[in-house]
Amino acid sequence: MHQETPFMAQEADRAFAVLQSGGVAIMPMDVGYSAIGGSYAALRRIFDAKRRQPTKFNAMIGDNALARELYVLPDEGWAAFDAITVDDDLPLGVIGPCRMDHPILAKMEPDALSMSTKDGTLCMLTNAGPFHAAISRRSREAGHALFGSSANLSLAGTKFQAVDIEPEIRDVADIVIDHGLRKCWPYRASSTLLDLSTFEVVRHGSSFELIQDTMQRRFGVSLPDAPQPLRIQD
Numbered sequence: 001m002h003q004e005t006p007f008m009a010q011e012a013d014r015a016f017a018v019l020q021s022g023g024v025a026i027m028p029m030d031v032g033y034s035a036i037g038g039s040y041a042a043l044r045r046i047f048d049a050k051r052r053q054p055t056k057f058n059a060m061i062g063d064n065a066l067a068r069e070l071y072v073l074p075d076e077g078w079a080a081f082d083a084i085t086v087d088d089d090l091p092l093g094v095i096g097p098c099r100m101d102h103p104i105l106a107k108m109e110p111d112a113l114s115m116s117t118k119d120g121t122l123c124m125l126t127n128a129g130p131f132h133a134a135i136s137r138r139s140r141e142a143g144h145a146l147f148g149s150s151a152n153l154s155l156a157g158t159k160f161q162a163v164d165i166e167p168e169i170r171d172v173a174d175i176v177i178d179h180g181l182r183k184c185w186p187y188r189a190s191s192t193l194l195d196l197s198t199f200e201v202v203r204h205g206s207s208f209e210l211i212q213d214t215m216q217r218r219f220g221v222s223l224p225d226a227p228q229p230l231r232i233q234d
Contacts, residue, residue, distance in 0.1 A: 012137075043115055081126075190206060
């Protein structure tokens with residue numbers, strides 16, 4: 001989907017080295033900056049810094065290849081996934097049942113896994129830009145799962161410029177990859193979350209109207225309109 005440039009490779013290598021060593025990385029996704037960890041200690045630091053409610057779960061960072069390995073979806077779910085992320089090249093937060101025995105999940109620390117999956121389901125950010133593609137490939141090839149959430153205090157809104165990230169969040173990061181203003185900034189919202197086993201919209205977010213159009217035009221599925229304004233992201 002995204003050809004990896006030397007610059008993006010270098011930036012992803014820097015971040016992944018920190019993540020593999022147990023650190024926290026703030027990273028640029030098209031849908032805003034994310035605070036990501038690859039260990040329970042890192043995820044706990046992010047969670048506490050964000051002041052998140054215990055009921056909130058982390059999202060995985062992954063590419064389409066990893067999604068194909070992890071998710072157990074009906075044919076219509078995979079068709080919608082390809083239409084949104086490949087044909088229309090849109091970012092999507094995928095929710096659905098997953099293979100909990102997959103090696104990348106099975107090797108996770110139990111506490112990290114419990115913070116990041118619910119009743120055998122998983123949320124994964126897919127197709128969120130060239131840096132996302134580069135870091136996702138490294139995660140998949142190394143078998144080292146990466147999870148996290150938006151780089152902001154809980155309910156304080158997604159940050160589309162690194163300079164806007166609150167000090168409390170920046171202070172827990174071991175590295176900040178600053179790529180300036182992110183592509184989806186006009187939406188003022190993080191990724192749309194869609195359950196691909198039921199087509200339930202779990203969260204209206206970036207590119208939602210485009211995703212809504214794709215689902216109606218290609219599959220005859222009517223997704224409910226987004227509230228105005230969009231819900232503040234956490």
